[in-house]
Amino acid sequence: MSERSSEFWRWREYRHTQPNMDWNQAKIVTAGIDIGSVGSKAAIILDGQLYAYSVMRTGGVSEETAFKVMNWALEGTGLKTENLHQVVGTGYGRVNIPFANKTITEIACHARGAHYIYGPSVRTVLDIGGQDCKAIRCDNKGKVMSFLMNDKCAAGTGRGLEVFSDLIRIPIEEVGKVSLNVTEEPPPVSNTCVIFAKAESVALLRQGWPKEKVAAAYHLAMVDRIIDLLTKVGIEKDFVITGGVAKNIGIATRLETNLGIKPLEPELDPILAGAIGAALFANALYEKQLGLR
Amino acid sequence: MQAHYGYKDGSGDYFIIIDTDNCDGCGKCVKACPYEVLELVDNEFDIEGGSMATVTEQHRKKIKYSCAPCKPVSGERKLPCVLACETKAITHSW
Amino acid sequence: MITAGVDVGAKYVKIVILEDGKNVLARANGIVEFDVWKSANDVFEKALLNVGLKREQVGQVVATGMGRKIVHMKPPIDAKEIVPEVIADAKGTYYLIPTVKTVIDVGAEEGRGIKVSENGGVRDFVINERCAAGAGTFIETMARALEVGVENMGPLALKSMNAIPMNAQCCVFAESEVVSLIHSKVSKEDIAKAIHDAIAGRIASMVLRIGVEKDVALIGGVARNPGFLPPLKKELNTEILIPEYPECVGALGAALFASEMEGQK
Numbered sequence A: 001m002s003e004r005s006s007e008f009w010r011w012r013e014y015r016h017t018q019p020n021m022d023w024n025q026a027k028i029v030t031a032g033i034d035i036g037s038v039g040s041k042a043a044i045i046l047d048g049q050l051y052a053y054s055v056m057r058t059g060g061v062s063e064e065t066a067f068k069v070m071n072w073a074l075e076g077t078g079l080k081t082e083n084l085h086q087v088v089g090t091g092y093g094r095v096n097i098p099f100a101n102k103t104i105t106e107i108a109c110h111a112r113g114a115h116y117i118y119g120p121s122v123r124t125v126l127d128i129g130g131q132d133c134k135a136i137r138c139d140n141k142g143k144v145m146s147f148l149m150n151d152k153c154a155a156g157t158g159r160g161l162e163v164f165s166d167l168i169r170i171p172i173e174e175v176g177k178v179s180l181n182v183t184e185e186p187p188p189v190s191n192t193c194v195i196f197a198k199a200e201s202v203a204l205l206r207q208g209w210p211k212e213k214v215a216a217a218y219h220l221a222m223v224d225r226i227i228d229l230l231t232k233v234g235i236e237k238d239f240v241i242t243g244g245v246a247k248n249i250g251i252a253t254r255l256e257t258n259l260g261i262k263p264l265e266p267e268l269d270p271i272l273a274g275a276i277g278a279a280l281f282a283n284a285l286y287e288k289q290l291g292l293r
Numbered sequence B: 001m002q003a004h005y006g007y008k009d010g011s012g013d014y015f016i017i018i019d020t021d022n023c024d025g026c027g028k029c030v031k032a033c034p035y036e037v038l039e040l041v042d043n044e045f046d047i048e049g050g051s052m053a054t055v056t057e058q059h060r061k062k063i064k065y066s067c068a069p070c071k072p073v074s075g076e077r078k079l080p081c082v083l084a085c086e087t088k089a090i091t092h093s094w
Numbered sequence C: 001m002i003t004a005g006v007d008v009g010a011k012y013v014k015i016v017i018l019e020d021g022k023n024v025l026a027r028a029n030g031i032v033e034f035d036v037w038k039s040a041n042d043v044f045e046k047a048l049l050n051v052g053l054k055r056e057q058v059g060q061v062v063a064t065g066m067g068r069k070i071v072h073m074k075p076p077i078d079a080k081e082i083v084p085e086v087i088a089d090a091k092g093t094y095y096l097i098p099t100v101k102t103v104i105d106v107g108a109e110e111g112r113g114i115k116v117s118e119n120g121g122v123r124d125f126v127i128n129e130r131c132a133a134g135a136g137t138f139i140e141t142m143a144r145a146l147e148v149g150v151e152n153m154g155p156l157a158l159k160s161m162n163a164i165p166m167n168a169q170c171c172v173f174a175e176s177e178v179v180s181l182i183h184s185k186v187s188k189e190d191i192a193k194a195i196h197d198a199i200a201g202r203i204a205s206m207v208l209r210i211g212v213e214k215d216v217a218l219i220g221g222v223a224r225n226p227g228f229l230p231p232l233k234k235e236l237n238t239e240i241l242i243p244e245y246p247e248c249v250g251a252l253g254a255a256l257f258a259s260e261m262e263g264q265k
C-alpha cells in the first residue's frame, strides 16, 4: 500500500507554450516555480498572462528538480533564464530554488493561481491532496482572507481514501463512482479516524452491507469532515475544488449537493495554480521595483 | 488574514488562529510561550513582507499536546500567548 | 455474597468475579468479536466456569467500558447498573493502591487520565479518544508495519538506547514513516523505541492537563507492555506503579460497585 501511495493520483509530465504569444513584445517576463512533494511545476507569464508551463515529478534533490522544471518550461521558447525579470518560488521545496528572487507560501500562490485559472469570482478554494487538505477563502484579487491546512490527520485526504479502496478492493480511480451506486444515501460512517473508520467499515460489510453502500457511508463521512473544515474559513461563492481528490466524483458530487454550491470548472489544469500564482507574485514584485505600484 | 495553524483529527479541532492584520510582529507572544510553540517569521503571504507570528512547523501537528500544560481541565485558564498579545491577534479554537 | 464486574472495551471484554467485596474468585478476558453481546457472554461464561459457579449464584453485576450498554439489563449478564470507565478505573485502582492520586489508563482505543479523590472517587479526568494515534491501537498498527508481533514490541524497544524522533502524528502517516525508516536501515529496536516514545509523549501531555500527583498508577492493557513504562516515567518525571492484572482494574472497580449495591439491599 505504502509503495503506491506517493504516486497515488496518477498524472502525466507535460509542457506547453501558448502559440500566439511573443515574449519579445512583453514588458515584463516572470516565472513561478512550485516544488511540491510529488510534482514540480513551472509557469512563465508575459505581462500577467500565462505563456508557457511544465509539470514534472519531483526528484530526490529539489535544486536539480527546480532547474529541470524551469528549463523545460523555457524549452523551445527562445527565452533564457536571464530574460526572466523575476522568479518566485513556492511549495514545500521553495527554499531550495537557487534562482528564485523571493519565496511565497503555497497557500498564497494557490489562491492567486486559482483566481487566475477560474476567474475573479472565486472566493473559496478547497485543495485536497494525497496527504493534506487546504481550505482557503480569498477576496476578489485572489488575496488570502482566511486559510487552514490540515496535514496532521489522514482523514479527509487522498490517503484516507486509499486505505478504504484497499480495504474494499476497488481501484482508487473507481471507488468514487462505486460509492454513487446507491439508491439512497446511508448514514455516514461515525468515526472520523481512518483506522477506526476502517474497522467500522469492516463491521458494516460483515453485517451484509454491499460494498457500494459502505463506500457511500465512507465518502459521506469524508465530505462532512471537509465541509466542517471549510466552515472554519467561511464558505463563499464561487467555490472551486483542486487537488487529486477533486477527481473522485463520489466526493465532488456530494460536496456540491451538501453545500448547495456548484464548483466552477477549470479551463486549465489546476495543478498549475501554485506556479501561476508564484509567477503573478513575481510580476507584482517587478512592477513594484519599477515603481509601477 | 485569519491564519489557522493546527489540525482537526478524530478527537477534535485544535487550531491557533492568528489574525495577521492585527499582528504587528512585536514578538511578545513568542517570549511568553513557555514551550516554543510560536515564532516570528517573514510574512510570506505577500510581496510586502514584514514580520508576523506563526506556529512553528515542529508543533503544528501536535498543538493539542504542546499546549496541554497551558490548558488545565479545571481551574482558571490563562493562555500566556493570548494574554501577552496587546493587539488581540491570537485565539485558540479549543 | 458474590458479585461481578464486566468491562466491555473496544478490543477485549474483561470480567472480575468477587466474593464479599474483596476476594477475587475469577478473572477472565476475551476478544470482542463481531457480536459484542455474544463476546461478553462468552467471557462471562468462561469466568463462571473457572470457579464452578452458575449465573444464579452471582448477585449484582455492574458493567463499564465502551460497550457497557450492550449488557445493561440484558440477560444472561443482566447488569443492573452501568458506570463510566473513569469511575470504575478510579474505584478499582484505589482499592488496589489506596495511596493513588493519579490514574493513567491506556487501552486499545482510549487513553485516560484520572485524578482520584480521597475516597476513591473521580476529582477530574481527561480522555484521548477517537484518534488512533492517542492509544494502544497506535502500537498495534505500528507493530504490523514493522512486521513484529505486538507482544514483542515492548521488549524490542527496551533493547534500544537511541532516540529517533517520529514526525507523523497520525497512525496512518506513521505507518509510512515506519516503512521509510525500515528502508533507510534504522534498526527495528530503534523504531520500536521511537514508537513507544511517541505514544508515551502524547499520553503524558494529556495527563499534564489534570496535573500529576503521587502516587501515580498505570492500568489498562498497554500497562502490560514493558516498553511503554520507561518513556512515560521519563516524560512525567515520576515513579509509576502498575498493579497486578492492570487490564482488569476497570472490571474490578465495577465489581466493587456491585458489592456495594448488594450490601445495600
Ligand code: SF4
Pocket (backbone or CB within 6 Å): A152, A153, A154, A155, A192, A193, A194, A195, A196, B009, B010, B011, C130, C131, C132, C133, C169, C170, C171, C172, C173
Ligand atoms: S484520527 Fe486517525 S486518521 Fe486522524 S490523525 Fe488520528 S490516527 Fe490519524
Ligand code: SF4
Pocket (backbone or CB within 6 Å): B032, B033, B034, B035, B036, B037, B038, B066, B067, B068, B070, B079, B080, B081, B082
Ligand atoms: S497556549 Fe501556551 S503553549 Fe500554546 S502557544 Fe500559547 S503560550 Fe504557547
